[in-house]
Amino acid sequence: MSQQKIVLTGDRPTGPLHIGHYVGSLANRLLLQQTYKQYVMIADVQALTDNVDNPKKVHENVTQVMLDYLAVGIDPTKTTIFIQSMIPEIADLTVYYLNLVTVNRLRRNPTVKTEIAQKGYGEHVTAGFLMYPVSQAADITVVRAQLVPVGEDQLPMIEQTNEIVRSFNRIYHTDALCEVEALVPKIARLPGTDGKSKMSKSLGNAIYLSDSADVVTKKIMGMYTDPNHLRATDPGKVEGNPVFEYLDAFDSDTKTVEELKQHYQRGGLGDVVVKKRLLEVLQSFLEPIRTRRAQLAHDIPSVMKLLKEGTEQTRIVAAHTMDRVKEAMHLNYF
Amino acid sequence: MSQQKIVLTGDRPTGPLHIGHYVGSLANRLLLQQTYKQYVMIADVQALTDNVDNPKKVHENVTQVMLDYLAVGIDPTKTTIFIQSMIPEIADLTVYYLNLVTVNRLRRNPTVKTEIAQKGYGEHVTAGFLMYPVSQAADITVVRAQLVPVGEDQLPMIEQTNEIVRSFNRIYHTDALCEVEALVPKIARLPGTDGKSKMSKSLGNAIYLSDSADVVTKKIMGMYTDPNHLRATDPGKVEGNPVFEYLDAFDSDTKTVEELKQHYQRGGLGDVVVKKRLLEVLQSFLEPIRTRRAQLAHDIPSVMKLLKEGTEQTRIVAAHTMDRVKEAMHLNYF
Numbered sequence: 001m002s003q004q005k006i007v008l009t010g011d012r013p014t015g016p017l018h019i020g021h022y023v024g025s026l027a028n029r030l031l032l033q034q035t036y037k038q039y040v041m042i043a044d045v046q047a048l049t050d051n052v053d054n055p056k057k058v059h060e061n062v063t064q065v066m067l068d069y070l071a072v073g074i075d076p077t078k079t080t081i082f083i084q085s086m087i088p089e090i091a092d093l094t095v096y097y098l099n100l101v102t103v104n105r106l107r108r109n110p111t112v113k114t115e116i117a118q119k120g121y122g123e124h125v126t127a128g129f130l131m132y133p134v135s136q137a138a139d140i141t142v143v144r145a146q147l148v149p150v151g152e153d154q155l156p157m158i159e160q161t162n163e164i165v166r167s168f169n170r171i172y173h174t175d176a177l178c179e180v181e182a183l184v185p186k187i188a189r190l191p192g193t194d195g196k197s198k199m200s201k202s203l204g205n206a207i208y209l210s211d212s213a214d215v216v217t218k219k220i221m222g223m224y225t226d227p228n229h230l231r232a233t234d235p236g237k238v239e240g241n242p243v244f245e246y247l248d249a250f251d252s253d254t255k256t257v258e259e260l261k262q263h264y265q266r267g268g269l270g271d272v273v274v275k276k277r278l279l280e281v282l283q284s285f286l287e288p289i290r291t292r293r294a295q296l297a298h299d300i301p302s303v304m305k306l307l308k309e310g311t312e313q314t315r316i317v318a319a320h321t322m323d324r325v326k327e328a329m330h331l332n333y334f
Numbered sequence: 335m336s337q338q339k340i341v342l343t344g345d346r347p348t349g350p351l352h353i354g355h356y357v358g359s360l361a362n363r364l365l366l367q368q369t370y371k372q373y374v375m376i377a378d379v380q381a382l383t384d385n386v387d388n389p390k391k392v393h394e395n396v397t398q399v400m401l402d403y404l405a406v407g408i409d410p411t412k413t414t415i416f417i418q419s420m421i422p423e424i425a426d427l428t429v430y431y432l433n434l435v436t437v438n439r440l441r442r443n444p445t446v447k448t449e450i451a452q453k454g455y456g457e458h459v460t461a462g463f464l465m466y467p468v469s470q471a472a473d474i475t476v477v478r479a480q481l482v483p484v485g486e487d488q489l490p491m492i493e494q495t496n497e498i499v500r501s502f503n504r505i506y507h508t509d510a511l512c513e514v515e516a517l518v519p520k521i522a523r524l525p526g527t528d529g530k531s532k533m534s535k536s537l538g539n540a541i542y543l544s545d546s547a548d549v550v551t552k553k554i555m556g557m558y559t560d561p562n563h564l565r566a567t568d569p570g571k572v573e574g575n576p577v578f579e580y581l582d583a584f585d586s587d588t589k590t591v592e593e594l595k596q597h598y599q600r601g602g603l604g605d606v607v608v609k610k611r612l613l614e615v616l617q618s619f620l621e622p623i624r625t626r627r628a629q630l631a632h633d634i635p636s637v638m639k640l641l642k643e644g645t646e647q648t649r650i651v652a653a654h655t656m657d658r659v660k661e662a663m664h665l666n667y668f
Contacts, residue, residue: 048430
C-alpha cells in the first residue's frame with residue numbers, strides 16, 4: 001500500500017462545472033493530485049437527495065462533470081474518479097452508521113439546519129436529506145480518506161464523520177475506520193457575473209468551463225460592475241466588483257491588475273476596457289480547456305471507460321474497508 | 335420465472351427460537367412453503383439496530399436460528415433462507431427509499447412509536463431505529479415479495495412499504511417495485527410459562543426448541559397455573575392458564591383437552607395431572623425436532639452451506655430487482 005495520504009473530494013452532478021468550481025476546488029485538486037492519493041467522487045446518490053424527481057438530469061451530468069474534470073487536467077493516472085452509486089459499500093456503511101447517530105444529533109447539525117432552512121423543507125424534510133451527513137461519513141471512510149477539502153461551512157460534516165468513526169471503533173474494538181481532517185482552502189469564493197456572492201446554475205450567473213468563446217464574451221461584457229460608475233471618468237469601486245475579483249483569480253500579472261484597480265478607483269478607466277482585459281485573460285485560460293473538452297466529447301466511450309476503471313479501483317478499496325468493518329461487527333459468516 | 339406468489343418472512347437472530355415462535359410463525363411457514371415461493375430472512379442488520387454493542391450475540395444466533403429452521407422442517411429446497419447483511423442491495427434500496435419518506439412520516443408510524451416508548455429511547459432514538467420501516471420496505475421489495483405474514487401490530491409497516499412502492503413507481507415512471515399484502519395469521523400468541531402474555535428470552539419464560547428433555551420437564555412442571563387452584567379438589571380457571579393454552583396449541587386430541595378443561599373447572603383435577611399430560615404431548619412434539627437439531631449441529635459446515643446457497647439465490651433475485659430500480663432511476667452508466 002502507498003504511504004501517500006488519502007484525500008477525498010467530489011461534486012454533485014447537477015450541472016456542468018463553472019469557473020467558480022475551478023477557483024473553489026478544481027485548481028486545488030490539480031495540486032492535491034501531485035502530493036496525495038486523491039479520490040474524486042461524482043456524488044450521484046447525494047444529488048438525488050434533492051433531485052428525486054429529476055434523475056435524468058443527474059445521469060446526464062455525470063458525463064458532463066467527468067468531461068470537465070479531464071479537460072481541466074484531473075489526471076486519471078493520479079486521481080481515482082468514481083461514481084458514488086456504483087459503490088454499494090457506501091450504502092452498506094450508511095445503514096450501519098445510522099445506528100450510531102441519534103435523530104436529534106442530526107437535527108442539530110448546523111450545516112443541515114441551514115440547508116433545510118434555505119431549501120424551505122421545514123417539517124417536510126425527507127429522511128434521506130436529514131441523514132446525508134451519515135452518508136458523507138460513509139463516502140469518506142469507505143476510501144479511508146485522511147483529508148477532505150471543505151469550506152468553513154462544511155466543518156460540522158467532518159465533525160459528524162469523526163464522531164461516527166470514534167463510536168464505531170470504540171463499540172467494535174477496532175481501528176477499522178480512520179478519522180479525517182478538514183483541509184480548508186484559503187481561496188475565496190468566486191461571485192457570479194451579476195455580483196451575487198454565489199455563482200450557481202440556478203441563479204443563471206455562471207460561466208461554464210464548457211461555454212463557447214462567444215457565450216463567454218457575451219457573459220463577460222454583460223457583467224455587473226460598480227452601478228455608480230456611470231461614465232469612464234467617474235471614480236469606480238473595486239470591492240464587490242466581480243470583474244476585478246475575476247481578474248484577481250485568473251490574471252497572473254498581478255502588477256497590471258493592481259494598476260488597473262488604482263486607475264479605476266481614481267476615475268478615467270471605463271468598464272469596457274477592464275472587461276476586455278478580463279475577457280482576454282479568461283479566454284486564454286478557457287481556450288485549452290474548451291479544446292480538450294471538445295476532443296474528449298468526441299469519444300465518450302473512452303471517457304466513460306476511464307470512469308469505469310476509477311470506479312472499479314474504488315470498489316477494491318471499498319471491499320477491503322467493508323471486510324474490516326464486517327469482521328469488527330462479526331458479520332462475517334462464510 | 336415461477337408463477338407462485340412470493341412470500342417473505344424472517345426473524346431477528348437475537349436468541350434461539352422457542353415454542354412461541356413455532357406457534358406464532360414457524361408452523362405457518364411450514365404451510366406457506368407448500369404453496370408459495372418462500373423467502374426466510376435472518377435479519378442480522380435489523381437485530382443490530384437494538385444490539386449495536388453486542389454483535390457477537392447476533393452472529394452466534396444466526397447459526398442457532400438456522401438450526402431451528404431446519405429442525406422444524408423448513409425445507410431449503412422449497413424455502414430460500416438468507417442472511418440480510420449479505421444482500422448489499424437491501425442497503426442500496428434503503429438509501430434510495432430514504433429520499434421518498436419524510437422524517438415526520440417515520441415519527442408517526444404507530445409501530446415505531448410504540449417500540450420507541452417500550453424501549454424507553456425517548457429523544458435518544460437512533461436514526462437507524464427510526465428508519466427501520468424503510469429498511470423493511472427494502473427487505474420486502476428486494477425479493478419482490480407479494481405477501482408478508484405479520485401480526486396486527488405490524489400492519490403500519492406494510493402500509494409504509496406500499497407508500498414507498500407507490501411513490502417510487504410514480505416518480506420514476508416504472509413498475510419495478512411490487513406492492514405487498516399483509517397475511518395476518520389467525521393463530522394466537524402463546525403466553526410465557528409464567529402466564530405473561532409474551533414468551534420471550536428476556537422474560538425468562540420461554541421453552542426453546544433446543545431445550546433438553548430435562549429442561550422442558552422442569553419448565554413445564556414449574557409452570558404458572560391458576561393461583562387460586564390450591565388443592566386438586568378446588569375448581570380451577572382455564573382462561574389465562576398457560577398450561578391449557580399450550581394444550582390447545584399442541585394437543586391434537588381436542589376432545590380429551592375439552593374433558594380436562596371441564597374437569598379442571600369443576601374441581602377434582604390437580605395441576606400435576608394436567609402438566610404431565612402437557613409434558614407428554616410437548617415432549618413427543620419436541621423430541622424429533624431436538625433429535626434432528628442435534629444431528630444437524632454435528633455438521634455445522636453443511637448447515638452453513640445451505641445458508642450460503644440460499645443467500646446466493648437471493649442475491650440473484652436482488653441483483654435483478656436492483657437492475658430494474660437503477661434503470662428506472664437512470665443510475666445505469668456502463
